[in-house]
Amino acid sequence: MLSTESDATLDAIVKKSQEKSPLHLLPEEVKILTTAFLPSHPFAHRSKAFLTLSALCEHFRGLSSSKPDGTHADTSTVLIDKTFSSTVVANIGDTAEQEVLAGLTFLTSLFQVDSPSGSAILQRDGVVESIVDAIELFPQSTPISLAIAQLLSQAAGHKSSRALIPTQSVQWLESKTRPKEDSALRAPQPEGDEQLVSMMKGLVLSGASDLGHHQGTTSLGDAVEGLAYMSVDPAVKELLASDPAFLKGLFATVPRRKGNWAQATEEEIGMTPLYGTALIIANICAYKPRLTEEEAQIAKLRNLAKASGAAGGESATNKENPLEDNAHVLARCRRLITAGGLDALTAIVRATDSRAVRLVVGKALLYLVEEKENRGKVLQAGGAKALITIIQGILPSPTRGGNVLDLDASCMDSIQALAKLTITSAPVQVFGPNVGALLDSIRPLSIMLVHSSSNLLQRFEAMMALTNLSSQSEEAAGKIATADGLVNRVELFMLEDHTMIRRAATELICNLVAGSEDVFNRFGGSKDAGSKSKLQVLAAMCDVDDLPTRLAASGALATLTSSPVACDFLVELQRERSRILPIFGSLIDPSIVPPSDVSTVEEAGERDQSDPGLIHRGAVCLRNFFAGIQDVEARQEMSKDAQRIGIVRALAKVFKDNSADRSSPVLRPIAEALKILMESGATIVV
The missing domain is CATH 1.25.10.10 (Leucine-rich Repeat Variant)
Structure with a gap:
């Protein structure tokens, strides 16, 4: 049983993070927070630690600024790294199992809350080597093996840390996915996994029914967390999406108002596994990632090489899972919407300020608006307002010296979802009668158009959305025209070989020429050299x-x-x-x-x-x-x-x-x- 002192320490950190002045954690506070994610702790305590870490990172992110000369300086990442790195590095490099486990689980949670900071610590001298050593030092430890697998999974999801994963760790992961290895790590096996999923679904349903009585909350949280990990498997996605009773029970666990986490009890926090719920929805709705032409060619060559080296029917393992095709994903999305998934997602945004949780909600909404027929339902459920709230939370404030270069690819999901809604719906349906909300949306859409982490589809959809907005008023067109670097980028896109990109760029320029005096003069209305x-x-x-x-x-x-x-x-x-x-x-x-x-x-x-x-x-x-x-x-x-x-x-x-x-x-x-x-x-x- 954890002492009340640990809980009080987490509460104190949350209160510190709510202050406007820079905070400094005491060594004891750092120690308690970095050990709070051990799997031996109750789920309620780990949830509280997760929310505490999220609040702390949000505080540091609010202090982010740029150097006077305008170059990029991610000061928030530096502050978070400085606060935790020495403790985490020491823990992972220790020879005691609990110390190593504490370092691994904390770093995994940091990746979920603030991936740039997690990547920064992973890049420190000796950290990757210590992780490799832990594999050899604790070969029979299931908790260590599972923690390493979870950490590598998080690191592999981000470009800045993916290259750090050593070859021997990948080989170790592959060995652990074989049926003879540990059941907690191996690749999903149909019969056993179906039984496990059924058991956890039952825990969710029973936990949801006991919410008002403070019973079974820890089991509920553990079950949601387990299903969040398992729902990456296509077969599990189908099992969950095909059970409307389970989906409604899962969505019923989401509070419909914002919680006061600083004063929340263990039971109240344990009853709201928001991150796990959002992740289950996102996994069930996930479409296969779109590959660039180069990536598609590489994948084709890799599959040909595997097929030529395989004997007989073994090459069939290279075939894509039919449960991951667009038709199956589309059907799962529709079932989720019918069961109330949209209301759950918007409620999650209202219930927490956690950056990590909200980013997952944004990704889920992006999947759901992929089909045009779903977009009206998303708007009716308040999806546009939820996306705007998410975007406002992740974008650095220009008045406080924030730098948009701090944004990574995960931040673009919510902006892209908003862009899709803006393309196919009247602006009043998306932003309401408030003209200010429409004008505020121009900044994130412009950022997605010019940001280095955006892909070509995101830039195309940003141009389409901005074209729609630019036709609304001269004020909107003028704001788009003055967005940093936007017109220069659009001019380059007019010369693209890709027909759709070239078309979108030309249509946007057409609207800006008509609505913005600056663009009119730039394209021939004045005697400028380039006109x-x-x-x-x-x-x-x-x-x-x-x-x-x-x-x-x-x-x-x-x-x-x-x-x-x-x-x-x-x-x-x-x-x-x-x-x-x-x-x-x-x-x-x-x-x-x-x-x-x-x-x-x-x-x-x-x-x-x-x-x-x-x-x-x-x-x-x-x-x-x-x-x-x-x-x-x-x-x-x-x-x-x-x-x-x-x-x-x-x-x-x-x-x-x-x-x-x-x-x-x-x-x-x-x-x-x-x-x-x-x-x-x-x-x-x-």
Whole structure:
């Protein structure tokens, strides 16, 4: 039985962490906290220690700042590392089993709460070597073996620490997964695991029914923790997701209000295994990770090598588990939603400030919004508000000197989930009537777009979400345009070979040109040195094969050509390359072929035949272009080119074809363009 002194110490640390001034832990406090995660302690005490460590790391994270010269300095990680490293390193390097176990279990918990700090300690001299020594020193110790396996599992989940795992540790893990080895470590075996899962499900159900009576809480917590570890196995995922009674019982353990953990009793903390519940939901809903093209090729080569080296039917072990395909994951997600999983996730966010718990909730919500049909249900359950709360907690405050470089890939899950909701839903459905909430969302979406840890899909979805928001108001467009590094990054994405990335970037630029004076000037509205080349890029985007990209680029040019400065740049480009007028002409008549792009008129005619959007944009571009040329000789020169290329004839034909419909939006710009051309010497022949 733990002394009340240990509990009191944890309470004191939580109270210290709530103070605004920097805190310093006493040696005795460090010792009690670093030994609080031993498996021999009651689950309630370990849960309380976990929440204490989370509160402490949140305090240190609030002190994070940047160096005066602007370079990255993760001071919060340094503070956490300095506070615990000497004790943890000493424990792991000890020869006494309990000391080693204390160091391993604490470091595993630190990885769960604050992975950069866990990685920093793991990187200290001698730590990895001590872990390897512990394998040899305690070969028969199940607690040590399990603790090492759990620590390596956590370390393998983060890029900064994955490379530290030595080869002999990987080989040791592989040996422990064989059926003859320890049952706590080996790979799941269908019969035995099903019985164990059934037993723990029963504990959850009985524990949930006793919540109001302070009975069975430790068993409940242990059962949830065990299922959280086991639910990474596809077969276990199916067992759990197929039992609505269990799911409802599990979700009933989540408190519907925030707990006061500083004054909570052991029973109250033991009744709320929030991290385990969130992790079970996330594991059940997890889709297979999307591989980059390079990763997919490497995996293919690895499987071919294994298959060629295997005998007979052994190569079948390389096949993917059918329970992990998208259809099975989708079905599991739907069952979770039906059982009340969304309400449980949003309640978890309200119940705790733990960064680690909230990050898992964000990952679970990301999986659930993968299917568009689920997104409305997520919004109805308060999922957007929960994501916003999570994001506000993980983003460093710009007013307190926080540095976004501290964010790792796990922080992007919640932002990506919010982006998916923003792409397919009206902003008022996501953010409510409060304009401030919409504007506040621009910062995290912009960070995900430019952050080094974001993948290509996240950047694509960030651009799509920002495009939606930029159309809401000039204030929103202006805030997006001034986000640090955003416009530069989007310009680069306009040159991507990937059609969807290029399209999203062009659509965002189109909206920003229309809504932000800064971007308007940047792309040709002023005599900046780079404006001419940016106009040239937009013109080139008007001539790609993807219709949405052409619509966006021509829409941006329709706006920019209202500036005489932009028109002068376009005249220069026409004189240099003879491409601007043919590109404008091809928008209203595909038979007008820009030089060196399409070999035959027939091929040009196959593309975007008479698209109304392109015709309207092309008409506006031509009207604005000729009206914006201030120099009379230059306008006459351009008019002759337009006559020669066939633009005058094409304009007249479109006007004739649409003259029966006086409400047609193309009639006025075409009529005005033809009037200017005639005044400049052009002859109209239909």
